[in-house]
Amino acid sequence: MFADDCLMYRTIHDTSDAAALQADLDNLQQWEQDWLMDFNPSKCEVITISNKRNCISFPYTIHNETLKKTDCAKYLGVHITSNLSWSTHVDKICKKANSTQAFLQRNIRSCPQKIKARCYTTLVRPLLEFSSAAWAPHHKSDINNLEFQRRAARFVMRDYHRTSSVLNMLSQLNWPTLQQRRDTSKLVMLYKSYYGLVDIPPRHLVLLSSRTRGHNLRFVIPRASILVYQHAFFPSTIRMWNALPASLVTAPSCEAFRGGLTNIIPSASLEFSCTFFFSAPRLLHGCDNTRPPRDTSHHKEEEEEEEEVCR
Structure with missing residues (x-):
């Protein structure tokens, strides 16, 4: 058997973090032996995702073979580049x-x-x-x-x-235009994330404390210091979400929410942008699209600096 589409990542601040990632690769080699799998080093790649000019360089190895570095890697059908340009x-x-x-x-x-x-x-x-x-x-x-x-x-x-x-x-x-369909897809994904229909941690979805205007489910737009994150999934989609009417964001099901976007999306598309880095595969709930009870607790925003990704 072969392990395909396997991804490992870690935030790299210094060489000790790079050594920790190599230790994770060593543990992965033990895991493949336990499960009778085989990683082919010639098909494995390392991509550094960062906006820094001088990134930390480290020779990552599998089976004593140094993994080649690349500026673009295909993961689950999506081509990811080192600068997150699509x-x-x-x-x-x-x-x-x-x-x-x-x-x-x-x-x-x-x-x-x-x-x-x-x-x-x-x-x-x-x-x-x-x-x-x-x-x-x-x-x-x-x-x-x-x-x-x-x-x-x-x-x-x-x-x-x-x-x-x-x-x-x-x-x-x-x-409808493909741009409108992409905006609809983003809003539906945010709806599923907030109501627990998809396994995406809602740590970026923090409700606004001030409700002077708009509906009661408006979220804080994550602070973005770089253009890539400003046009990422959560900041760009939250801008559109906050402009939706209250009757739509409280729709009883995903189908009702999607159907209500038909006439709303052209005026709600305040931000025509989206980039997002797949850090790991996500699992969808194997149930219908009606809203289950959700946890109302929220997590603080976490900022990512530099990612070393081995695939």
């Missing part, structure tokens, strides 16, 4: 989606409109939205690169006239 991931998924779209245009050109629309929403759009709540970009160039729907709408409607309105085509197809 441009690389956007370029790769756009290339894959473009190839799939070209395949559809060659093979189902004469099919009915309904079939072509279904093929796009089934085969192309999921490639552009997988885990989008975690990596949704904030750079305008990346956002524009992801908008495949204008070309797809012309293909579905079989209308390539230069004077035709693509916005009218999107309206007829009832396709």
Whole structure:
């Protein structure tokens, strides 16, 4: 057996932290022997995630082989870079989606409109939205690169006239922009996190003590000293959440919340940005989407400095 998609990380302040991470790797080697697994050092990588110019360098090893360092690593389908820029991931998924779209245009050109629309929403759009709540970009160039729907709408409607309105085509197809769908995905994930429908620690969700305006479930926006964290999942999504009406944030189920966002999301998208670092796999509750009782205790915000990630 082989252990795939295994990730180990630690915050590195000095060489003692790096040595502790190496000790964790040594313990991992003992674990693989106990469970009859095998780590291939040639397929393992080390990525340093930091905005520092001079990072601590340490030769991490597995089976006495030094692991190679990289600036970009793919983890669970998402390309993570050392500076947490999502441009690389956007370029790769756009290339894959473009190839799939070209395949559809060659093979189902004469099919009915309904079939072509279904093929796009089934085969192309999921490639552009997988885990989008975690990596949704904030750079305008990346956002524009992801908008495949204008070309797809012309293909579905079989209308390539230069004077035709693509916005009218999107309206007829009832396709919201991918940016709006990413914002919806982020808000739904925050809803699940707050109400305990997903295993994400709600330490960033601290209720505001002052309620002079807005609903009673407004959260404190985490303080961000760097641009990457300012556009991260919690700061950017909390801004949109705080602008939602009270009737929506207290929706009785996830389906009701998602449905209520249909007419709200265009005006609630105050921040078109999102980046988030997957520190470890998360487990979803194997139950329905009705809200279970939740713990009302809150944790203080923790700031991350530098991460050494071994995969």
